Structure formats: structure tokens, C-alpha cells
Amino acid sequence: MTPRESQSAIMTRSAAERYAERHRRYTTALRNGKPDRVPIRPFVAEFTARHAGVTCQQVTHDYRLAFEAVRRTAMDYDWDAVVSNMVYCWTGLTEAIGLKYYGVPGLHVPKDVGFQYREPPEEEAWMPPEDYDALIGDPTGYLLNVWLPRVSRDVVAPGAPNTARNNLSFLSGGMAMMSYFNAFGEQNRRLREECGVVPAIAGILKAPLDILADKLRGYLGLCSDLFERRDKVRAACEALMPHLFHVALSGADPNREVPIGFWMHRSCVPLVSPDDFNEFFWPTLKPIVLELWRLGHQVLFYAEGNWDAHLETFAQLPEGSIVFHVDRTDIFRAHRVLGHKFCLSGGVPNALLSYGRPEQIRARIRQIIDGVARDGGYIMDASAIIMNDAKPDNMRVLTDFTHEYGVY
Amino acid sequence: MAVLKPLLTETGAEPIGKLVIGTVKGDLHDIGKNLVAMMMEGAGFQVVDLGLDTQPEKFVNAVRELNPDLLGMSALLTTTMPAMGDTINALIEAGLRDRVKVMVGGAPVTQGFCDEIGADAYSPDAASAVDTALELVGAPKK
Incomplete structure (x- = not known):
């Protein structure tokens, strides 16, 4: 064995050992158990660009650079798990199809601001209210034949005169999709084998109601529909369930080790009323979660906003079937209601990581670990995805203090 | 509001104040801002909505030209929050800061941040934004 091969073997073995240790730590916590210490799994998005010394525009335009930034950041900070690429919008794909609903850094927003979603005004919603029956009749067909031509600058609807741009959008879009999605396998392998880090999800x-509000009717459109056409909303949510279940299952971990995001x-x-939550959101989500769990897949509830009003509902789910990520929900209440059945994560405000002082971050971490993590079942993370405004020094404090104070 | 507005206009009631509102530079999120704008209209304010990704200069020009009682700024991202401070600084530079009360809001915004950038008021949600606005213009709460 040459010195170079020997060095490589040490590195490889070392990464393999690190991976085994981190994998055990992360998956034990996911299953609401008590590992050797609190695992760290930050949902780092554009923060990786900052760490790698590049712009939001660069990581959005070049997924290889984005992947490299993720690996480098995870290694340098010694985290247990990360998302393979939280800056998941790759301009090569979105521009190949001409998607109108992305605001891309350098094109539609400043180059140092992360990508965002555009939502048209209510009267220009991607799906007008008269389309409900078409969606209900054939959701997947509707998304392909009606919705896609509306959200794309290039795709033309079936029956409309064909164009060269339409043909090219399918050709280049298909090639881009294959290139990008196939690259995730290699990215995950490199995270595991070179960095010893667990791909987190x-x-x-x-959820059906969310997708209806988010990408079809828009939030204001949905609010009108909840007054004017409740039967259609219910039928649309029910019709979307098989499609959304299939999407979830098709990307899930075949080894059933990490959760579906x-x-x-x-x-x-207050974005919807308690009655609408109980009548539309939950009855069309719960069966999907139960079926995924029956197949052995855990689901990570990335609960953006404040879900205090719904914790008792989530507590109905089978033990271990979900992980509940805390954004603005009261983490201590979440622990009281859900902690006996499910792992929690998050709860460190992003504004603290961007504008706070080290002692404030340490105080919050101490509060969380003392309050919800004493018996395990907690994963350290910020409240929401971490963008390029988080201070590197504060991220270091988050990491080092969790390593120190989070030992069991 | 499309249904209610003509009815409100029919009553002939004078607006209780004028609000210029927008989502700040670099931010494309406007649900929260739209909810605040609707609630303000419902409460009797005249609302001028500058939309999203609003540059500080656009806020400044609106204050100069429309002479509102209130300026509302919204942000969903921690990365775009600083644009609120930039806008207030632009108002100061233009000599207009004393002519308008500045309100801020949005998911990551806090009272501490509001104080730090020198805004006049912070509201955690649309309903309390109305109460705060009424207070700022000296109108009774509804």
C-alpha cells in the first residue's frame, strides 16, 4: 500500500466510523430514544453558500457548487446530519421549463437573497375556481395538461399550436431533471463516505389543502373558496391524496431510516380556522401519514409557523410515526403534548442566529435541552431553514455548546 | 374587500387615515402584507399598496407624494428584514421621517428589531396591526 493509499484508507475508515456514530445518534433520536448526545441536524440552506464564500446566485445556478458547499459546511462544523441540498431550486431545471413561480437570485431578486416563490394575485391564480371539476376528475392529468402550461413560459397546452420552445422545454427540462435528480445519489454517497455525515431526509x-392553497388557488383564492365552494375544496383535497401519497413514497428512503420531509x-x-383545519386539512392528511407509517416510513413535520392549536390532533398519530419540527410553536407545550410519543427538533429562532449574541444563543440552547431533551428525543436545529444572514460565529456557538451541554 | 369596498364607499365615511404599505426590497412574500392591507381597509383606512420587492426609494417617493399618516413594511425572511432599517434611513436622509409613523411586521420581526431600527410600532399579526394603527392616528379602537 502506497502512503497515499494508506492515508486514503485512514480517511475512509475514519469517515465510515464517524458516519456509523452519527447515524446511530441521529436515528436513535428520530425514534425518540436517548443517544450519546443531542444530535445536530441544521436545515442549512444559503448559509452553506456563505460558508463556501459564494453567492446565493451561484449555488442556485450550479447544483454541483451547492452540493460541494453542503459537504464542506457539514464537515467543517461537525454536524451529524444535513439535507443533501436545501437550496433545492436549480436554475438549470427551472429555466429549462421556464417556470414562472420561482424568484431566482440574480434574475428576479438580488444575487445575495435566497430563491423564493411568487404567488400571483387572486384573479390571476394558477388555477381559477372554474377548474375545480377538472382537477377533481383527474388531478395528475390536470397538473400535466392544464397547470403546467400555466406556470411555464414555454409549455403549451394540449390542443394549442405547438412551438419549438414547447418541444425544447420538454427535451431540456427532461435532461435537466435526469441530471439533477440522479446527482443526489452521488451527493448522498459522498456525504456518507467522504464526510461521514447522514443525509437527513x-x-x-x-398536504392536499396546503398544495391547493400554495400552488393552485393561492392563499386568498382558497380563503374565498372556503366560503363559496366548500364541497369543491373537500373533493379536490380528497382527489389529490393519491397523487401526493405517490410523490412522497417514490422519494422515500428505501431503508426506512430517515424520514420523509x-x-x-x-x-x-390563524391562516385557516380550527373548523377548516378539522374538516379539510386533517382528514385528508392523516390517512397519508398512517399509510406511510404502515409501510415503515416516518414523516418529519416541518411545522412552519405556530401550530399550538393543533398539537393534540397530532398526538393521535401512532407512536414514533412522526418527528415534529418546531418553528414558532411553543416548544415546551409541544414537548408536553407530543414528547412522550415523538421526537422534536428545532426551536432556536433564526433571528437569534443572525442578530443575537453568543450568550443569548447559549441561554436558548440550555433552555431547550433542559426543557425538552433531558430524556432524548430531540434534535438540535434552528426554527426554520438557515439562510446566508446567519452569522458563522453564532453557528459555531450553536454547534459547540450543543456538543458540550447536550451530552447525556 | 372587492365586495365590501363599494358598500363602504356608499356610506360616505371619510377615511380615518392613509396607509402606504409594501413588502420590502428582495422579498416576494405578500400574504401577510395583503392581510394587513385588507384589515386596514376594513377598519376605514385608505390603503395604497406598493406591492412586493419594494425599494427604499419607492417607499420614500410614496411618502413624499402621498403624504400618508402611516407607512407599513413587511418581511418574511431574516435576510430581507434589514431593508426595513435601510428604508427608515432613506426617510431620514430625505427629511421625511417626522412626517410619517412607521409600522413593521412579518414572521421574523420582533419588538426588539423594531426598536433597533427606529420604527414606531411592531405588530405580531394583522388584527393587532389595526389596533396599533388606530392608536397611532389617534382614532378610537373598534
Whole structure:
């Protein structure tokens, strides 16, 4: 064995050992157990660009650079798990299809601001109210044949005169999709084998009511519909369930070790009323979560906003079936209501990481670990995805103090 | 509001104040801002909505030209919050800061941040934003 091969073997073995240790720590906590110490799994998005010394525009335009920034950040900070690429919008794909709903850094927002979603005014919603029956009749067909041509600058609807740009959008969009999505396998392998870091989640779930508000009717459109056409809203949510279940399952971890990410945007009080939550959101979400759990897949509830009003509802789910991520929910109440059944994560305000002082961060971490993590079942993270305004020194404090104070 | 506005106009009631509102530079999120704008209109304010991704100069020009009682700024991202401070500084530079009360809000915004950037008021949600606005213009709460 040459010195170089020997060095490589040490590095490889070392990364493998680190991976085994971190994997054990992370998955033990996911299952509401007590590992050797509190695992750290920050949902780092554009913060990785800052750490790598590049702009939001660069990581959005070049997924290889984004992947590299994730690996480098996870290694340098010694985190247990990260999302393979939280800056998941790759301009190469979105521009190939000409998607109108992305605001891309350097194109539509300043180059140092992360990508965002555009929502048209109510009267220009991607789905007008008269389309409900078409969506209910064939959700997947509707998304492909009606919705996609509306959200794309290039795709034309079936029956409309064809264009070269339409043909090219499918060709280049398909190539971009293959290139990008296939690259995730290699990214996950490198995270595991080179960095010894666990890819934190696999797959994506959205709730029917959320997707209706988010990408079809828009929030204001949905609010009108909840007054004027409740039967259609109910039928649309029910019709979307198989499609959304299939999307979640198709990206899930085949080894059933890490959870499916469930992104919850617009269905907590006061964005919808308690009655609408109980009548629309929950009955069309719960069966999906139960079926995924029956198949062995845990779901990570990324509960954006404040879900205090709904914790008792989530507590109905089978033990271990979810992980509840805390944004603005009261983390101590979440622990009281959910902690005996489920792992929690998050709860460190992003503003603290951007504008706070080290002692404030340490105080919050101490409060969280003492209050909710004493018996395990907690994963350290900020409240929401971490963007490029988080101070590197504060991220270091988050990491080092959790390593120090989070030992069991 | 499309339904209610003509009815409100029919009553002939004078607006109780004028609000210029917008989502700040670099931020494309406007649900919260739209909810505040609707609630303010419902409470009797005349509302001028500058939309999203609003540059500080646009806020300044609106204050200069429309002479509102209140200026409302919204942000959803911690990365765009600083644009609120930039806008207040632009108002100061233009000599207009004393002509308008500045309100701020949005998911990551706090009372501490409001105080730090020198805004006049922070509201955690749309309903309390109305109460705060009424207080700032000296109108009774509804």
C-alpha cells in the first residue's frame, strides 16, 4: 500500500466510523430514544453558500457548487446530519421549463437573497375556481395538461399550436431533471463516505389543502373558496391524496431510516380556522401519514409557523410515526403534548442566529435541552431553514455548546 | 374587500387615515402584507399598496407624494428584514421621517428589531396591526 493509499484508507475508515456514530445518534433520536448526545441536524440552506464564500446566485445556478458547499459546511462544523441540498431550486431545471413561480437570485431578486416563490394575485391564480371539476376528475392529468402550461413560459397546452420552445422545454427540462435528480445519489454517497455525515431526509410530502392553497388557488383564492365552494375544496383535497401519497413514497428512503420531509405552510390557525383545519386539512392528511407509517416510513413535520392549536390532533398519530419540527410553536407545550410519543427538533429562532449574541444563543440552547431533551428525543436545529444572514460565529456557538451541554 | 369596498364607499365615511404599505426590497412574500392591507381597509383606512420587492426609494417617493399618516413594511425572511432599517434611513436622509409613523411586521420581526431600527410600532399579526394603527392616528379602537 502506497502512503497515499494508506492515508486514503485512514480517511475512509475514519469517515465510515464517524458516519456509523452519527447515524446511530441521529436515528436513535428520530425514534425518540436517548443517544450519546443531542444530535445536530441544521436545515442549512444559503448559509452553506456563505460558508463556501459564494453567492446565493451561484449555488442556485450550479447544483454541483451547492452540493460541494453542503459537504464542506457539514464537515467543517461537525454536524451529524444535513439535507443533501436545501437550496433545492436549480436554475438549470427551472429555466429549462421556464417556470414562472420561482424568484431566482440574480434574475428576479438580488444575487445575495435566497430563491423564493411568487404567488400571483387572486384573479390571476394558477388555477381559477372554474377548474375545480377538472382537477377533481383527474388531478395528475390536470397538473400535466392544464397547470403546467400555466406556470411555464414555454409549455403549451394540449390542443394549442405547438412551438419549438414547447418541444425544447420538454427535451431540456427532461435532461435537466435526469441530471439533477440522479446527482443526489452521488451527493448522498459522498456525504456518507467522504464526510461521514447522514443525509437527513428523503422524499417530500405536502398536504392536499396546503398544495391547493400554495400552488393552485393561492392563499386568498382558497380563503374565498372556503366560503363559496366548500364541497369543491373537500373533493379536490380528497382527489389529490393519491397523487401526493405517490410523490412522497417514490422519494422515500428505501431503508426506512430517515424520514420523509413534510413541508407545512398554510394550514394552521390563524391562516385557516380550527373548523377548516378539522374538516379539510386533517382528514385528508392523516390517512397519508398512517399509510406511510404502515409501510415503515416516518414523516418529519416541518411545522412552519405556530401550530399550538393543533398539537393534540397530532398526538393521535401512532407512536414514533412522526418527528415534529418546531418553528414558532411553543416548544415546551409541544414537548408536553407530543414528547412522550415523538421526537422534536428545532426551536432556536433564526433571528437569534443572525442578530443575537453568543450568550443569548447559549441561554436558548440550555433552555431547550433542559426543557425538552433531558430524556432524548430531540434534535438540535434552528426554527426554520438557515439562510446566508446567519452569522458563522453564532453557528459555531450553536454547534459547540450543543456538543458540550447536550451530552447525556 | 372587492365586495365590501363599494358598500363602504356608499356610506360616505371619510377615511380615518392613509396607509402606504409594501413588502420590502428582495422579498416576494405578500400574504401577510395583503392581510394587513385588507384589515386596514376594513377598519376605514385608505390603503395604497406598493406591492412586493419594494425599494427604499419607492417607499420614500410614496411618502413624499402621498403624504400618508402611516407607512407599513413587511418581511418574511431574516435576510430581507434589514431593508426595513435601510428604508427608515432613506426617510431620514430625505427629511421625511417626522412626517410619517412607521409600522413593521412579518414572521421574523420582533419588538426588539423594531426598536433597533427606529420604527414606531411592531405588530405580531394583522388584527393587532389595526389596533396599533388606530392608536397611532389617534382614532378610537373598534
